[in-house]
Amino acid sequence: MSRLANLSLIAACFSLGTPAIAETTVFFDSSQVATLVTSGVTSDTIISNGYIFTYTRDKLFTGGTGQIIGRSERVPWPDGIEAQAVTTPPPGVTDHKARLTIRKANGHVFDLTALTFKILANTAGAGASLEIMPLINGEDAFADPLYFEASGYYMQTFSYDETPYVWGSTALLKGYDTYKVSLYVDYAFVGLTLVSADVPGDFDGDGDVDLVDYSVFAACLAGPGNPAPATCTADEFAIADLDSDLDVDLADFAQFTTRFTL
Ligand SMILES: [Ca+2]
Ligand SMILES: [Ca+2]
Ligand SMILES: [Ca+2]
Incomplete structure (x- = not known):
């Protein structure tokens, strides 16, 4: 892919904006x-x-x-x-x-x-x-x-x-x-x-998964089998636990990165 095509692809991603996709x-x-x-x-x-x-x-x-x-x-x-x-x-x-x-x-x-x-x-x-x-x-x-x-x-x-x-x-x-x-x-x-209407990994509810969401995810990351740390609310923990196995670990992080837009 040419550099120009790359740029227009990135631009297209930006222009998708914030509307939440169900x-x-x-x-x-x-x-x-x-x-x-x-x-x-x-x-x-x-x-x-x-x-x-x-x-x-x-x-x-x-x-x-x-x-x-x-x-x-x-x-x-x-x-x-x-x-x-x-x-x-x-x-x-x-x-x-x-x-x-x-x-x-x-x-x-x-x-x-x-x-x-x-x-x-x-x-x-x-x-x-x-x-x-x-x-x-x-x-x-x-x-x-x-x-x-x-x-x-x-x-x-x-x-x-x-x-x-x-x-x-x-x-x-x-x-x-x-x-x-x-x-x-x-x-x-x-x-x-x-x-x-929730976008998985979108903590602030603005329809995207970006660096703002990453900061919340990072505050919830506690490793396999561990409960929510004090820096993470129950609601945030539920969103961060993307694979629903009651922890926030690297398996969840892998899913988080696939949702990450910028
Ligand atoms: Ca967001
Ligand atoms: Ca796990
Ligand atoms: Ca998990």
């Missing part, structure tokens, strides 16, 4: 890594690509044996995320539904534009709807959740997107910081499209 994350594929954040009595929380998923697990299941044997996952990561109905809730809990909560590690809003899930039980007789309630700052967005038809047979797959459709549409699932999903039987998400 980041679309399509789950699930085998290149995506999930890191366990917490493991509870009847739920687990994982993080992947900056998104946090909390899903119910039937860990106290006894199957009438009198002993806790739990139930295994039929759709393990990265095939999807399985939410199990809880046959034996922990003491003080009466809710048996299979639940999944999705949010961003940095707490920012995002859109849920498409979803595909499998039901892991027969619901054709009684009928069923997957329910999704969006939340903003801890408040329900609607009086009632949005319903997605889920009546069918074991392993049947249902897909919904933004298209207006009598059985369910994601058109209203935009601009919320949390999405709570529930169904009265086990199900597994096997496809999920999440759209965020």
